[in-house]
Amino acid sequence: MMVARKTGRRIGPALITLAAALYFFVPLYAAFQFSLQMRRGEWSLDAYRSVLASDVFLNAFLFSITASGAAILCGVLLVVPTAYWVRLKLPRLRPVVEFISLLPLIIPSVVLVFGQIRLFGSNSWLPLTTTDLGTNLLLIAGYVVLSLPYMFRAVDNGMAMIDIATLTEAAETLGASRLRTIVTVIFPNIRAAIVSGAFLTFSICLGEFVIASLLNRQAFGPYMVQLGQDRAYEPAALAILSFGLTWLLMALMQAAAQRKPGQGWLPFRNKAPRP
Amino acid sequence: MTFLALNAVSKNFGPNTVVRDFDLAMHNGEFISLLGPSGCGKTTVLRMVAGFETPSAGQIEIEGQDVTGMRPNQRRIGMMFQSYALFPNLTVAGNVAFGLKVAGLPKAEVAARVQEMLDMVGLSGLGGRYPFQLSGGQQQRVALARAIAPRPRVLLLDEPLSALDAKIRVSLRTEIRAIQRQLGITTLFVTHDQEEAMTMSDRVVVMSGGRADQVGRPEEIYNRPATRFVAEFIGALNLLPGTLRDPTAGMVETATGPVALARPVERPAGAAVTLAIRPEMLRLLAPDEATSGHAFHGHLLAREFLGPIIRLRAQLQNGPVFSVDCFNRDGGAIPEIGQIIRLALHPEEMVLLEE
């Protein structure tokens, strides 16, 4: 309302917005254009074909998807019961759990994985890095740690929004057991929060480089770096694909976070009438 | 001598006209309330006087000076907001000093004026506190001190009491009015609370749909509402629809029988009219008591005890249900529910509302 009076002042903000939009757009466009130039003298999707047809790509990508999926599963199983229990029974412990959960934001992943490699190295008490399975487990553990801040915050915010203590009491006065309460009351109400945390975890872990590389895993992140050293056009195609994937994941996360009870998962199949 | 004038002011937001053809002339030192339901345009009028909105048409004058296009910081006005709007990074003293510093007053003078203002609002010892350390009432006092410190020409109050507890609301409104009188500062006050408007104001402007329905002293507004909206918005009201039978004698035919207004009405015979009667104007008659005025017949439906007042609900014979207010001390004389009652009324206390 204030602004309508001062139309002249909108030029500055408009210029800033335009400059920022340009800065955001140009690298994407450059990568896109570059990715189309593999065949001399004409536009083509050869770079994308070359990437997608490669077995190395497929294996690395599948490996990363599996690792991220496993990390999500472990993260949810670890965070949801803990967050629920702390809110319900041990509120005094909340700052401690919160601090631990946010710690990975402070500690660079290279430091973290260094410690893990040394602690679980070949001549340690629990030599995880000596076997393939052990190393994979360590990778998943590393990803769970990495995504802990995001998962915990998403789930904890979700629980804060529904006041789980009162809901639990309400369910118990109606005769529900603790397990039934969690399964039929708490979980459906924080499902959106969990899904949103899961997508975030996925987008962080899928292209993760440092941990995977230091554990010598043939994952998507190390594959991309290798490709960047060997090829010219394929990396640009990968950048575009990654950006598209990140955007898709964020869109799904938004949709999950904003979904109302009774609303369908797809925007055009709403069961609940809009207010 | 008109001090603040709004001449045919209108305001559109896109296709919506929020204020239309609004006129107001305020005398120096006058306290006027803009009263109305939310969305009636009262806040927009205030914000146009402040300069935060520019009128789409019309003109605003302060002391004969056209300020319509003037920027807010040139107008020399003081303003209080519903949300206090104290600067959170400044102490109480810093907040009060803000306008004085901006005006470039010497330091010693600033300090003296701040002290004077804090004394005036009764917060002498709290100059060093930060806003978040104060209660709502205290914060609004600081806001008052801050608004009047630079000696503004006009004080604008945008629902300053709405966010406060009931008790503090009452004490602070008395205080604001006292300080306003003491300084003789011309004040425009926006509220949706009729009690505030009635108790504080020299004159009240009742607004609806972007227009001023009525401008008048609180008694006039209450006793002689000019429109049906004013009558219904302010206070409780009983409405009795009817048909005008005899304009010269003021005879109205209603469902519960003929009613004599005992004064001529300037409407044609057969016109549809509505009689408006305040609940406290009706008097419960004792069984054998005679009355010189009009008497309604009916029976008692319900009684509510409100403390000083007992509110009765009376079913009129063949007519609507009326509210009747009796004093608590008459409680013993109030009949049982279901009993036949008679309600007396002086004809001049009936207001005739035109459709």
Place this chain on the structure above:
Amino acid sequence: MVATTDLPMNSTAPRKGRARLRLAWLGVVPFLAFALLFLLAPLFYLVIGAFQTPEGGFTLANMAGLAAPNIAASFWLSIRLSLASAAIGTVTGLLLAHALILGGMPGWMRRGLTAFSGVASNFAGVPLAFAFIATLGRLGLVTVLFKGLGFDLYATGFSLFSFWGLALTYLYFQMPLMLLVITPALEGLKPEWREAAESLGASGPQYWRMVGGPVLAPSVMGCFLLLFANAFGTLATVIALTGSNFSVVPILLFQQIRGNVLYNPNLGYALALGMILIMVVSNLLYIALRARAERWQK
């Protein structure tokens, strides 16, 4: 009834309650065990190791080793790069947020750029480096475009694979992050403050100097530190852009773990501890400033 049950209730209730509480602790054991095993113990291991000789004796030599010219230079480079990237990100992000939130840009533009920022702040790492190589590399779109206009970017001494090239690349996730984290603070600036200041005679610059600026300052400082920490830990983008040639501290540690250089694990521990300390200091400052910012928001 009440009298008879009163006594036994009083004597058993506390004991039962304490037992319940002890059992309640079991609920967080999995989480705490996991955190201990994969987060706290590894860090503890590094911290201890930083003060040990390879044989296990106590020493300060590792920490003193951080002062060696090449390592000190790495730390200094990391700190400068992170400061520069955080400063640019803070200023540009703040300008953008101000333009979008207070500058009266249309809603769709604001929603669009905020959504994009959510994506871009997560679009770090390797693909980002690729996009920038396609933009500002020797054959990048912008480089070639400038050359066509008669301006040789690389002749000015600029390189995407140098300090400022990296800073510019970091900006792609720093500016969006700044936009996202400063938005609540900017939205917390009540329009009434501005109006109150104006009604008291203040101009726009006076309002920003006396009210808006001081209210925002703690949040902005906090966000700056967050961006600093964010840049300091960045590794994948650097590797994808420069291989291992640009020796910021994370790269140094990365190579140390790979066994490419130094080959003294205990010096590696010291390196890690150095990074942790810098992060801890910047985050403590962040927490302190955030607490101050929140005090005003109450």
